[in-house]
């Protein structure tokens with residue numbers, strides 16, 4: 080068996096695979112030489128985008144790159160290491176496409192490393208549909224005309240038939256092929272990176288199949304590594320690092336009904352070969368971590384227990400957050416497989432289109448809608464944009480816009496009665512039309528919110544007034560913004576070009592511990608207990624909230640670059656009473672150091688994370704051609720400042736913020752990041768501090784650095 | 787000499803009984819149960835052991851993990867190796883009847899955790915009440931003095947939450963119930 084690693088470093092595989100689909104050329108680069116200062120994942124992605132994709136490039140131009148990159152912890156034994164970052168120009172980013180990344184779990188990241196690569200960078204455009212075969216050093220661009228037009232499942236099966244069951248396939252469905260911006264690439268049945276399917280489609284790249292027979296060298300001593308992994312496992316909670324159970328358990332001091340730790344005696348996986356009782360799941364028993372979370376039951380209600388087969392998930396992750404369901408009635412009723420699996424928004428994909436169901440909000444019809452939604456969306460390869468497409472659809476239909484915008488014939492071609500009655504069969508009418516860009520409605524929904532609003536002459540400002548709609552800006556929704564994390568969430572949501580998919584802040588705030596315990600830990604990490612508030616009891620801005628926002632932002636980039644799951648990391652809290660519920664915020668650097676042999680502590684890794692995010696900001700500034708980020712980019716929707724009750728901000732039972740206070744929050748946040756308060760752009764000194772002096776010079780030539 | 791050895795024998799038997807009693811407490815705690823004094827006595831008797839007079843003062847004194855709780859007309863024991871105090875108190879409340887169990891749980895959640903709790907919580911382990919028992923208990927509370935603070939909030943998904951007005955304002959509780967039931971699922 081080959082062992083990877085370069086120049087004395089463990090962790091990395093050592094090579095970045097480059098593929099030019101226009102010329103058919105494949106070659107490799109040295110990871111350490113070119114990208115070590117950016118770790119991997121989004122770090123490699125942003126670096127390639129800065130170096131090689133000039134401002135003004137469009138997502139579907141052959142010059143655009145799509146970068147599948149993993150980090151030094153992918154494929155090791157570190158818990159939750161199975162995430163691949165996919166970076167490119169984001170086709171749903173409105174009004175102009177900017178850089179962003181999606182994140183795919185499953186086994187792809189590990190396989191890529193075992194094949195000997197830290198990343199695959201794709202450029203150009205093939206003359207006809209192709210798929211990329213990576214089998215260790217053997218890399219081939221293969222004809223995909225025989226599988227073009229097939230769904231993800233069919234394409235995956237066909238490629239697995241060629242490469243063997245040991246291969247992992249990441250494929251696009253019809254949505255990606257048809258250049259529908261709301262499309263995904265998907266691997267291992269249910270693990271998708273949203274928003275990038277159409278970029279693959281534009282390059283005529285149907286799939287990437289990877290088989291790897293190598294392994295990853297761990298630089299540290301075997302015993303130390305094993306000890307660290309065992310220690311890390313003791314810090315794990317349930318999914319999203321919720322650290323208390325959702326009902327009282329003998330071992331638990333605290334419980335919280337909204338925790339994803341929903342194991343309990345009497346709650347069983349009802350559709351497994353024999354029912355498995357999830358039990359009390361004492362946190363000290365690390366062999367039972369996989370029983371802690373049943374995400375289907377969390378999202379779909381208790382009815383899901385009966386149909387649960389087990390949990391599924393990514394490499395080296397004991398959480399298994401993709402719940403596998405077996406619902407036999409859907410086969411006879413809808414002609415689909417009885418088995419499906421997914422997590423979070425993937426589980427909710429179908430159900431979220433409906434306002435109501437005949438048997439109530441937690442009944443069988445909703446569960447069936449989820450099964451139909453997963454079956455269709457995960458084969459056609461449609462993205463939900465964190466459920467924005469479903470929220471948009473409901474608002475457009477019930478607001479009468481759909482009827483106005485469609486010609487009578489198209490409008491009548493949909494069974495609206497079925498839709499209003501919550502009949503999951505309606506999804507067979509809607510979803511294929513999105514994937515095929517068929518008709519006005521399918522085409523508009525497939526473009527993503529920003530372009531859909533523009534197409535139908537609707538106002539983005541109006542969209543941003545409706546809190547329930549959850550629209551944020553630039554075509555994307557909020558993702559744990561002020562509605563759940565106060566000023567900290569707001570700040571994180573401002574600086575990305577899509578929804579930020581950052582969970583470092585919200586995993587802590589929703590971990591289930593009582594506020595006084597959270598405050599004690601918060602004071603240790605962010606310097607003050609004022610960093611955290613309870614939802615519905617927000618307090619005005621405080622410098623520690625800006626510190627927490629920056630910390631969370633850096634954690635996100637760090638995890639996306641190391642390949643740790645941002646739905647689990649960081650481990651700021653733990654379920655352990657004997658640690659007074661503290662986690663360990665140095666775990667990333669401990670893992671990094673032992674895996675790679677690169678002696679960097681937490682602060683030094685944070686500096687790399689900051690460099691990575693600075694690059695993201697620089698890319699955004701260069702593409703927008705302005706340094707006026709505070710006004711032009713970091714925009715805030717109106718719903719943040721309003722509340723139905725009419726009560727003033729920071730009174731109990733409200734989550735809206737005060738306008739002046741938010742401006743103070745921005746000042747503090749920019750200060751923390753070393754960005755200019757007036758423009759929101761990083762200063763020359765900040766770029767230099769993080770080794771990006773040449774980027775500062777390049778931007779300064781275009782007057783894009785504040786004086 | 788004879789007197790001393792008899793005394794030694796008795797002390798040895800008493801020590802053994804006390805150790806056995808502590809082991810029984812741990813066993814029951816690991817199965818998620820409290821043990822009352824009378825239960826300990828009868829369990830020891832079943833094993834033909836004599837219960838020493840000082841047993842119930844010795845148990846918590848000699849075993850760091852063994853703790854006593856009083857309520858429901860008796861004294862109960864649990865081992866903190868297998869059970870937290872908060873869980874043991876919950877089991878005790880259970881013995882004191884559904885009204886106390888529901889009200890005290892709701893009050894603790896509203897006060898210490900600043901949140902309403904879903905009514906269905908009480909139909910799950912370890913509460914294990916039927917929905918009808920919960921509804922009947924709430925109806926009885928509304929007719930009886932001493933429970934006026936226990937109130938109800940419904941979400942847009944028609945899920946009922948309970949809270950204590952002594953610790954949460956109505957508007958606040960309603961907002962939190964909606965957030966906990968609907969908001970968080972739509973904001974995963």
Ligand code: SF4
Pocket residue numbers: 159160161184185318319391392393394396397398399400401644645646647
């Ligand atoms: S928590 Fe879920 S998404 Fe994250 S690594 Fe584990 S299985 Fe994958």
